[in-house]
Amino acid sequence: MKQFIYKIISSILAFIVLLASFSFTINKHFCGGKVANATLFISANNCGMDMQACENISKNKTIIQKEPCCQDTSELIQGNENNQQAHEFQLNIPQVQFLTAFVYTYISSFNKESTTLSYSLYEPPLVYKKIQTLFQIFRI
Numbered sequence: 001m002k003q004f005i006y007k008i009i010s011s012i013l014a015f016i017v018l019l020a021s022f023s024f025t026i027n028k029h030f031c032g033g034k035v036a037n038a039t040l041f042i043s044a045n046n047c048g049m050d051m052q053a054c055e056n057i058s059k060n061k062t063i064i065q066k067e068p069c070c071q072d073t074s075e076l077i078q079g080n081e082n083n084q085q086a087h088e089f090q091l092n093i094p095q096v097q098f099l100t101a102f103v104y105t106y107i108s109s110f111n112k113e114s115t116t117l118s119y120s121l122y123e124p125p126l127v128y129k130k131i132q133t134l135f136q137i138f139r140i
Contacts (some may be wrong), residue, residue, distance in 0.1 A: 024078040030071045046070060 013029040031047040038044060047070060091099070132138065 017101065021079045024077055026075045028073045028075070030073065032069050044072060046072075 005006065024040055027039050027044040027045040028035055030047055036044075036047040
């Protein structure tokens with residue numbers, strides 16, 4: 001039960017970190033000063049009003065243009081970029097040699113068929129002195 005609660009809490013915390021580092025855009029379409037449409041990630045659809053409907057024409061046939069009654073706005077909500085770490089990763093020649101040797105031996109340790117004993121043909125040297133008695137080393 002305790003492990004289950006730990007897994008739930010860790011999943012929730014991982015989700016919170018994901019949401020905190022997530023950036024998104026809110027697109028809004030205003031028509032007549034009121035929000036007609038709001039969307040996330042994609043552009044907002046317009047209300048269908050023609051832009052010329054917002055212009056007034058006087059009796060003198062002089063065109064007085066106002067600001068259009070329809071307006072599109074985009075708001076970018078930037079996520080937390082402190083979690084994104086850019087590290088420069090450099091390897092020098094001894095590290096590369098060590099990594100290749102390590103990977104080769106690790107992979108070959110699972111392959112039992114190709115392992116050959118390099119010391120199977122080795123013949124020990126002939127003993128011409130009794131080393132144990134010479135150095136007085138006895139196993140009890």
